[in-house]
Amino acid sequence: xxxxxxxxxxxxxxxxxxxxxxxxYMTLIERKVLARMQLRYGPNRAGPFGLLQPIADLVxxxxxxAFFPASAVDVLxxxxxxxxxxxxxxAFSVIPFGPGWTIxxxxxxxxxxxxxxxxxxxxxxxxxxxYGFIVGGWASDSKYSLLGSMRTCAQxxxxxxxxxxxxxxxxxxxRSLSLVDIVHKQDETFWFFGPQFVGLLIFFVAGVAETNxxxxxxxxxxxxxxxxxxxxxxxxxxxxxxxxEYVNMITLSALAVTLFFGGWYGPxxxxxxxxxxxxxxxxxxxxxxxxxTLPRLRYDxxxxxxxxxxxxxxxxxxxxxxxxVVAL
Amino acid sequence: MILADAGNILVWIVWVVAAFACxxxxxxxxxxxxxxxxxxxxxxxxxxxAVLYLLLAAxxxxxxxxxxxxxxxxxxxxxxxxxxxxxxxxPWAGGPSWQALWAVAAxxxxxxxxxxxxxxxxxxxxxxxxxxxFSFGSPATIGRLFLTDHLLAFEITSIVLLIAAVGGxxxxxxxxxxxxE
Amino acid sequence: MSxxxxxxxxxxxxxxxxxxxxxxxxxxxxxKRPVYPRFRGRHRLHVHENGLEKCVxxxxxxxxxxxxxxxxxxxxxxxxNRVSAGERYARIYxxxxxxxxxxxxxxxxCPFDAITLGNEYEISEYSRDDLIYTKDMLLAxxxxxxxxADRDLYDTPIPYYEEHS
Numbered sequence: 001x002x003x004x005x006x007x008x009x010x011x012x013x014x015x016x017x018x019x020x021x022x023x024x025y026m027t028l029i030e031r032k033v034l035a036r037m038q039l040r041y042g043p044n045r046a047g048p049f050g051l052l053q054p055i056a057d058l059v060x061x062x063x064x065x066a067f068f069p070a071s072a073v074d075v076l077x078x079x080x081x082x083x084x085x086x087x088x089x090x091a092f093s094v095i096p097f098g099p100g101w102t103i104x105x106x107x108x109x110x111x112x113x114x115x116x117x118x119x120x121x122x123x124x125x126x127x128x129x130x131y132g133f134i135v136g137g138w139a140s141d142s143k144y145s146l147l148g149s150m151r152t153c154a155q156x157x158x159x160x161x162x163x164x165x166x167x168x169x170x171x172x173x174x175r176s177l178s179l180v181d182i183v184h185k186q187d188e189t190f191w192f193f194g195p196q197f198v199g200l201l202i203f204f205v206a207g208v209a210e211t212n213x214x215x216x217x218x219x220x221x222x223x224x225x226x227x228x229x230x231x232x233x234x235x236x237x238x239x240x241x242x243x244x245e246y247v248n249m250i251t252l253s254a255l256a257v258t259l260f261f262g263g264w265y266g267p268x269x270x271x272x273x274x275x276x277x278x279x280x281x282x283x284x285x286x287x288x289x290x291x292x293t294l295p296r297l298r299y300d301x302x303x304x305x306x307x308x309x310x311x312x313x314x315x316x317x318x319x320x321x322x323x324x325v326v327a328l
Numbered sequence: 329m330i331l332a333d334a335g336n337i338l339v340w341i342v343w344v345v346a347a348f349a350c351x352x353x354x355x356x357x358x359x360x361x362x363x364x365x366x367x368x369x370x371x372x373x374x375x376x377x378a379v380l381y382l383l384l385a386a387x388x389x390x391x392x393x394x395x396x397x398x399x400x401x402x403x404x405x406x407x408x409x410x411x412x413x414x415x416x417x418x419p420w421a422g423g424p425s426w427q428a429l430w431a432v433a434a435x436x437x438x439x440x441x442x443x444x445x446x447x448x449x450x451x452x453x454x455x456x457x458x459x460x461x462f463s464f465g466s467p468a469t470i471g472r473l474f475l476t477d478h479l480l481a482f483e484i485t486s487i488v489l490l491i492a493a494v495g496g497x498x499x500x501x502x503x504x505x506x507x508x509e
Numbered sequence: 510m511s512x513x514x515x516x517x518x519x520x521x522x523x524x525x526x527x528x529x530x531x532x533x534x535x536x537x538x539x540x541k542r543p544v545y546p547r548f549r550g551r552h553r554l555h556v557h558e559n560g561l562e563k564c565v566x567x568x569x570x571x572x573x574x575x576x577x578x579x580x581x582x583x584x585x586x587x588x589x590n591r592v593s594a595g596e597r598y599a600r601i602y603x604x605x606x607x608x609x610x611x612x613x614x615x616x617x618x619c620p621f622d623a624i625t626l627g628n629e630y631e632i633s634e635y636s637r638d639d640l641i642y643t644k645d646m647l648l649a650x651x652x653x654x655x656x657x658a659d660r661d662l663y664d665t666p667i668p669y670y671e672e673h674s
Contacts, residue, residue: 037524040534116466120391127399131371134403138364138410150407157403177467293524294517
């Protein structure tokens with residue numbers, strides 16, 4: 001059963017808007033969860049329980065003066081945040097969140113698009129997202145931006161390698177690169193966080209570093225490099241960078257849920273998207289928990305962790321998984 | 329003249345755009361005077377190559393091209409250029425010299441030669457696309473080809489990469505020791 | 510310092526437990542923390558009980574002010590227009606609240622106890638021009654009362670000006 005093209009279009013539109021809504025309220029959820037972990041309230045003035053705070057932030061960002069450094073390179077400076085935000089949003093299109101439903105005469109599949117190589121597509125889009133940071137930092141023509149963007153990109157490239165290797169074990173067990181097939185395989189056998197526990201750990205640590213979240217957020221720490229690659233950005237351009245960062249985090253959590261925690265399968269009651277959303281928020285909560293608990297890693301500690309600890313572990317994990325898959 | 333089917337019009341449009349983007353960015357790589365722009369044009373070249381691979385039903389190769397080449401190798405290029413490149417001058421500083429004009433003429437002549445030779449050699453086979461089954465560009469097929477038909481090339485490539493990695497580590501540690509002395 | 514991974518994991522437990530404790534934030538507009546009795550807030554000009562102002566326009570407060578924010582212009586008290594209890598009165602008395610550092614030197618300098626610093630601190634305005642307080646604004650009672658902590662606990666004998674006019 002294939003989907004009619006305009007059903008895909010409507011679904012893509014709905015998913016993108018849901019994703020941006022999740023991003024907006026993710027900023028609020030992060031502030032409130034962090035606050036509760038620090039024995040204080042989060043934002044609770046704008047609307048009941050602070051629910052209108054993201055709207056207030058959005059209006060503030062739009063109304064801010066979007067200054068333009070005189071010596072910045074025009075086209076590159078403006079398209080850099082667009083690129084990083086675009087790749088972050090586009091990467092979410094291959095994530096399956098339901099089994100597929102038949103509504104009336106039309107078939108609606110559980111993801112926006114299903115390609116046979118969807119996992120690699122996701123990583124390829126992530127690699128392209130790095131260019132948003134490099135080009136943004138370089139085009140701002142400022143030393144802080146340049147150094148910050150170089151550090152950010154070195155970190156992202158290093159941990160991308162470990163991220164891809166950690167996923168190798170799941171691919172071997174799931175016998176396919178397509179996320180839909182991996183989710184189906186987890187229903188047939190068992191959720192992959194059991195046998196692939198080491199892979200999950202590596203994936204998570206590398207994922208936190210890949211999205212520049214604390215404790216790996218040295219390149220954008222205020223006390224270190226003013227603000228790294230987004231020093232010279234303000235207003236909605238800065239908002240687009242933040243959107244790219246948060247949507248990257250959401251996409252990575254969705255990927256973790258899909259690869260390791262069974263995707264949209266639940267223990268009882270076939271409510272695909274609801275289980276997916278619950279697991280997604282659980283993984284995002286772990287991201288926020290990490291931010292509240294751990295201090296920042298220094299840059300050399302960060303790079304050493306990526307190359308000397310995670311990469312060998314991931315390689316060993318892949319080799320052992322391959323041996324076991326062939327043997328069993 | 330290859331005729332376009334009405335259903336293939338989208339394929340044609342994508343092919344024409346990707347091909348011209350590939351050629352244009354390739355020319356831009358060698359004609360920009362600012363190395364950062366050259367690197368960015370190279371990234372555009374690789375991305376349009378990936379689109380052309382997709383049109384040939386080789387989706388794994390396309391994704392791997394973007395992931396590895398455009399996503400990691402070019403990032404390394406950009407690192408070096410951004411750190412060591414000069415201030416961002418205008419992309420085309422100075423006009424084309426007589427050398428550049430003669431180079432364009434010579435390469436146009438070469439292009440015409442290549443097209444004529446390929447056209448004469450292949451005859452009518454260019455307009456006939458052989459049918460491919462569903463698993464044509466899949467990772468399984470490529471993996472099997474690596475391990476059966478092209479095993480020697482695969483192994484030699486991995487050894488070369490290993491030598492490069494080990495050499496990089498040795499060079500890096502050697503310079504650190506000399507710096508510490 | 511050797512790495513202690515178990516302690517890091519215990520750290521996660523600590524942050525998780527804090528979610529279920531009640532936050533210790535004091536929500537400001539609903540709960541206002543009481544100020545101490547000698548808190549230096551907005552200035553107040555005082556009058557005698559018979560309605561004459563205490564301020565005679567000597568501008569000792571203006572001389573003592575380190576931020577130079579008080580403006581005093583004196584005028585003679587005429588028999589039919591008697592404003593203060595001396596020979597002269599302050600015709601113009603303005604304090605620029607955006608300059609004032611609330612140090613209290615004007616209160617210490619005044620020989621007649623005419624100006625004191627009260628307890629009111631909610632004096633924000635939307636424009637800088639509104640922050641120049643004129644004499645009638647300073648003479649008036651505070652608009653909003655702020656809670657004051659227990660006087661018997663925190664303050665010592667009642668200041669002279671409170672009991673004598």
